Amino acid sequence: MAEPKVKYDRQLRIWGDQGQAALEKSNICLLNCGPTGSETLKNLVLGGIGSITVVDGSKVEVGDLGNNFLVDEASLGEPKAKIVCSFLQELNDAVKAKYIEEYPDKLIETNPSFFSQFTLVVATQLVESSMVKLDKICREANVILIFARSYGLAGFVRISLKEHTVIESKPEHFLDDLRLNNPWPELKRFAEGFELNVHDPVAHKHIPYVVILVKMADEWAKSHGGRLPSTREEKKEFKELLKAGMVAPDEDNYKEAMESSFKVFAPRGISSELQLILNDSSVEVDSSSSDFWVLVAALKDFVANEGGGEAPLEGSIPDMTSSTEQYVNLQNIYQAKAEADFLAIERMARNTLKKIGGDPNSIPRATIKSFCKNARKLKVCRYRPIEDEFNSPNLSELQKYLTDEDHSFAVGIYILLRAVDRFAANYNRFPGQFDSAMDEDIARLKSTSISLLNELGCNSATLADDLINEMCRFGASELHAVAALVGGIASQEVIKLITRQFVPITGTYIFNGIDHKSQLLLL
Amino acid sequence: MADTSAQIQQQQPSRSRDLDKLLLRPGNLVGPRFEPGAELRDDLQEFAKVLVVGAGGLGCELLKDLALSGFRNLDVIDMDRIEVTNLNRQFLFRLEDVGKPKAEVAAKRVMERISGVNIVPHFCRIEDKEIEFYNDFSIIALGLDSIEARSYINTVACSFLEYDSDDNPREETIKPMVDGGTEGFKGHARVIMPGITPCFECTIWLFPPQVKFPLCTLAETPRTAAHCIEYAHLIKWDEVHRGVPFDPDNPENMKWVYDEAVKRAELFGIPGVTYSFTQGVVKNIIPAIASTNAIISAACALETLKIATECSKTLSNYLTYNGSEGLHTKVTEFERDKDCLVCGPGIRIELDPSITLQKFMDLLEEHPKLRLSKASVTHRGKNLYMQAPPVLEEMTRSNLTLSLFNLMGKLPKDIVHVNGMTSKNDQKTSCLRKLRVVFKGIDGVTDMDTAGGA
Ligand SMILES: [Zn+2]
Numbered sequence: 001m002a003e004p005k006v007k008y009d010r011q012l013r014i015w016g017d018q019g020q021a022a023l024e025k026s027n028i029c030l031l032n033c034g035p036t037g038s039e040t041l042k043n044l045v046l047g048g049i050g051s052i053t054v055v056d057g058s059k060v061e062v063g064d065l066g067n068n069f070l071v072d073e074a075s076l077g078e079p080k081a082k083i084v085c086s087f088l089q090e091l092n093d094a095v096k097a098k099y100i101e102e103y104p105d106k107l108i109e110t111n112p113s114f115f116s117q118f119t120l121v122v123a124t125q126l127v128e129s130s131m132v133k134l135d136k137i138c139r140e141a142n143v144i145l146i147f148a149r150s151y152g153l154a155g156f157v158r159i160s161l162k163e164h165t166v167i168e169s170k171p172e173h174f175l176d177d178l179r180l181n182n183p184w185p186e187l188k189r190f191a192e193g194f195e196l197n198v199h200d201p202v203a204h205k206h207i208p209y210v211v212i213l214v215k216m217a218d219e220w221a222k223s224h225g226g227r228l229p230s231t232r233e234e235k236k237e238f239k240e241l242l243k244a245g246m247v248a249p250d251e252d253n254y255k256e257a258m259e260s261s262f263k264v265f266a267p268r269g270i271s272s273e274l275q276l277i278l279n280d281s282s283v284e285v286d287s288s289s290s291d292f293w294v295l296v297a298a299l300k301d302f303v304a305n306e307g308g309g310e311a312p313l314e315g316s317i318p319d320m321t322s323s324t325e326q327y328v329n330l331q332n333i334y335q336a337k338a339e340a341d342f343l344a345i346e347r348m349a350r351n352t353l354k355k356i357g358g359d360p361n362s363i364p365r366a367t368i369k370s371f372c373k374n375a376r377k378l379k380v381c382r383y384r385p386i387e388d389e390f391n392s393p394n395l396s397e398l399q400k401y402l403t404d405e406d407h408s409f410a411v412g413i414y415i416l417l418r419a420v421d422r423f424a425a426n427y428n429r430f431p432g433q434f435d436s437a438m439d440e441d442i443a444r445l446k447s448t449s450i451s452l453l454n455e456l457g458c459n460s461a462t463l464a465d466d467l468i469n470e471m472c473r474f475g476a477s478e479l480h481a482v483a484a485l486v487g488g489i490a491s492q493e494v495i496k497l498i499t500r501q502f503v504p505i506t507g508t509y510i511f512n513g514i515d516h517k518s519q520l521l522l523l
Numbered sequence: 524m525a526d527t528s529a530q531i532q533q534q535q536p537s538r539s540r541d542l543d544k545l546l547l548r549p550g551n552l553v554g555p556r557f558e559p560g561a562e563l564r565d566d567l568q569e570f571a572k573v574l575v576v577g578a579g580g581l582g583c584e585l586l587k588d589l590a591l592s593g594f595r596n597l598d599v600i601d602m603d604r605i606e607v608t609n610l611n612r613q614f615l616f617r618l619e620d621v622g623k624p625k626a627e628v629a630a631k632r633v634m635e636r637i638s639g640v641n642i643v644p645h646f647c648r649i650e651d652k653e654i655e656f657y658n659d660f661s662i663i664a665l666g667l668d669s670i671e672a673r674s675y676i677n678t679v680a681c682s683f684l685e686y687d688s689d690d691n692p693r694e695e696t697i698k699p700m701v702d703g704g705t706e707g708f709k710g711h712a713r714v715i716m717p718g719i720t721p722c723f724e725c726t727i728w729l730f731p732p733q734v735k736f737p738l739c740t741l742a743e744t745p746r747t748a749a750h751c752i753e754y755a756h757l758i759k760w761d762e763v764h765r766g767v768p769f770d771p772d773n774p775e776n777m778k779w780v781y782d783e784a785v786k787r788a789e790l791f792g793i794p795g796v797t798y799s800f801t802q803g804v805v806k807n808i809i810p811a812i813a814s815t816n817a818i819i820s821a822a823c824a825l826e827t828l829k830i831a832t833e834c835s836k837t838l839s840n841y842l843t844y845n846g847s848e849g850l851h852t853k854v855t856e857f858e859r860d861k862d863c864l865v866c867g868p869g870i871r872i873e874l875d876p877s878i879t880l881q882k883f884m885d886l887l888e889e890h891p892k893l894r895l896s897k898a899s900v901t902h903r904g905k906n907l908y909m910q911a912p913p914v915l916e917e918m919t920r921s922n923l924t925l926s927l928f929n930l931m932g933k934l935p936k937d938i939v940h941v942n943g944m945t946s947k948n949d950q951k952t953s954c955l956r957k958l959r960v961v962f963k964g965i966d967g968v969t970d971m972d973t974a975g976g977a
Contacts, residue, residue, distance in 0.1 A: 063540030480591035488817035
């Protein structure tokens with residue numbers, strides 16, 4: 001067997017050993033292994049997911065050979081779940097793979113407790129009534145649920161669980177935590193050790209820009225009654241002062257200082273997004289609270305007291321022009337502050353745990369460290385129960401989508417994907433499933449969608465005839481390329497949910513394969 | 524009548540069960556030349572020929588997706604062999620395949636599972652093929668991770684493009700391309716119709732060059748682990764191993780760089796040098812996962828199907844996907860660069876009919892827009908002068924003293940392709956240019972032509 005470290009090298013660079021360990025511990029259930037489901041699991045099995053259970057009651061038919069790579073001619077007539085499972089096993093022998101030959105709709109009806117053994121359920125190609133039932137079961141059992149569906153050139157992905165909290169959200173662009181707008185005493189003292197008018201040109205061009213900005217901001221504040229630059233003129237003036245401090249045109253440190261001067265002007269304190277999390281009612285922790293909320297409670301305490309309105313310092317600094325020695329010294333100043341902030345949060349968290357009757361050491365230090373490092377980037381995602389969304393979607397959003405040109409196709413697909421299930425419940429077939437009744441089906445799908453819109457409270461709304469025609473043309477087909485795309489998205493979301501890294505989709509992602517103007521709908 | 528035949532078709536089990544809905548039924552949101560019917564499906568199977576460039580993360584997916592989207596004639600080209608680090612996403616490969624050519628294994632695996640599909644593998648560099656090899660395909664699908672390779676295929680595909688006298692692209696010479704790329708949770712898919720939508724070169728600014736560390740930082744003021752690694756890799760290696768090039772695929776070489784980087788980091792008190800990070804910096808490793816490759820390849824395959832059949836609207840023309848924070852997808856309609864040297868009508872050069880081929884080549888070196896040296900010149904597929912291989916050079920050398928006008932069959936104006944070296948950002952790069960040669964004072968060249976070129 002290949003060294004897993006080498007085999008998984010390209011993904012370990014994204015989610016690290018911890019993320020990989022979470023994947024390898026997880027137990028995933030797939031409902032329906034048509035191409036959408038098969039492709040979702042294929043991507044997860046390659047990445048080394050722990051165990052999988054494939055649930056499907058159908059046998060491999062000739063039509064499946066044309067859209068599903070995981071079945072082949074030799075498997076015609078065999079249980080699809082068995083065939084797909086054995087191919088998946090071939091992809092990665094480290095994965096525990098099993099299958100159950102059973103129709104998911106029936107399993108949902110007859111054996112709801114079956115689902116509680118899983119970390120996550122990927123439910124593909126389910127109709128509305130089964131989605132609603134399964135959602136209730138999984139919420140009750142605290143099992144993460146992802147719905148994925150491919151339908152002609154359209155599709156959707158929707159996550160459902162009560163709450164998903166993320167410490168390592170890993171945003172691509174996030175302002176570094178240099179605290180130039182609010183330096184603490186040790187940083188100020190470090191900066192004071194530098195002379196900006198130093199005569200040695202080599203020393204001058206190696207003063208780290210952090211030092212330049214702290215000193216210049218301090219000087220400014222002294223001559224402006226303790227304030228930092230705030231108006232456009234003042235900011236411009238501050239930058240001019242920086243420029244005037246240069247002694248040679250090639251001083252990269254001064255160029256960096258000018259580019260970063262906005263960090264001096266940035267408002268102090270925490271972001272409004274983090275404030276919302278601190279204000280959340282879950283911060284009132286009790287013995288049933290998750291580690292995340294215990295830590296947020298400690299964070300709230302910190303921000304209000306020791307932190308003086310700020311979150312704990314992240315502790316890392318970006319590369320900047322400097323001598324090696326001064327850079328390392330500066331790094332140490334930031335790390336010392338981050339360590340002190342961490343110790344304060346740790347103390348508060350352990351006290352909180354004691355107060356709510358838990359083991360004060362139940363949260364590992366490494367988790368608290370990571371929490372402090374990422375405190376400014378915390379994410380809380382919550383998902384409405386499917387039934388609530390289906391019965392009473394956010395009406396103002398829905399109406400906005402229906403009238404907005406960018407969203408009209410996506411919301412049309414959303415409504416029509418629900419309408420085709422109603423159609424199927426009434427007529428025992430999907431619109432356009434057979435060639436014979438196309439015209440009739442188009443008219444019926446149109447009236448079904450209009451009555452659905454009426455029920456939802458959008459009385460005057462209609463959908464484009466072209467789109468209704470297309471949905472009938474699609475006739476519930478599962479095209480391989482669409483299934484691979486929708487399944488790819490579903491597997492990416494599974495990874496984010498299981499590793500608890502990055503931020504999963506909130507809302508319903510509507511895939512529009514007609515012109516790729518897909519949208520995320522928050523309903 | 525139509526109803527009954529349709530019913531019969533429905534009852535017969537068919538591999539094309541799902542695809543037929545799209546290809547056999549009329550639609551409203553389709554391309555202008557969409558002609559639904561069994562013939563369309565059969566023609567797609569029989570006549571459409573797609574080249575997949577790259578048999579890596581994207582290429583493996585593309586082959587599978589295309590083979591399950593009605594294409595039966597596929598070629599795949601890749602010069603690489605399978606490595607262990609491919610196995611987390613390149614699903615056509617197994618551990619026992621490590622060391623074998625990717626193109627060959629990928630082709631074999633897909634053909635094993637999907638009967639009726641024929642895939643021809645090419646285990647070689649893309650530059651090793653004759654230009655005409657690429658003209659044989661209806662569509663070229665790119666699954667690459669390098670800008671240089673994309674640029675090369677783009678230039679080749681654009682070289683087939685011809686313009687009419689009104690400077691409109693001749694439709695039958697358009698070689699469509701679909702191109703995908705991924706990095707971590709992000710990716711892009713695009714459709715390139717040379718002459719109609721921007722080519723790779725028109726929007727080259729989308730791929731900014733990599734930032735390199737200044738050598739003085741590496742040598743004098745290292746601050747990060749990457750600085751220590753690049754010092755060992757770029758400076759120390761040459762100092763110690765004079766003349767022996769560093770081989771990133773040699774584990775002993777890599778270990779040496781790692782050990783040196785660790786020493787340097789310890790000397791300066793810099794944390795963070797690990798073996799894995801050293802590999803990442805030295806080889807410029809781009810993180811890659813199965814799901815993103817699947818998404819981007821599927822988008823490319825879907826667009827390939829649409830180009831071939833017009834069964835729906837086409838992507839116009841650049842899709843970006845970012846799944847790291849929620850999910851953001853965006854379609855941007857980029858514009859062509861009208862002065863693009865690659866997909867435009869070509870640089871117009873007016874010449875005296877008496878000019879020799881040698882003199883013409885000297886001119887190319889001096890031309891401010893070209894600065895093209897070491898030129899090889901072809902006209903309508905005929906080699907007028909070739910720098911290499913030596914046999915061809917010898918065969919064509921005598922042309923140098925002949926008149927270009929005669930060599931071009933005494934045509935008053937025509938397209939000439941020139942392959943040579945030019946400098947870009949102070950670096951010599953090879954390039955292929957299309958020139959519109961016009962001979963002064965020859966009948967057939969009118970004022971209108973001159974106006975058209977302005
Ligand atoms: Zn171009």
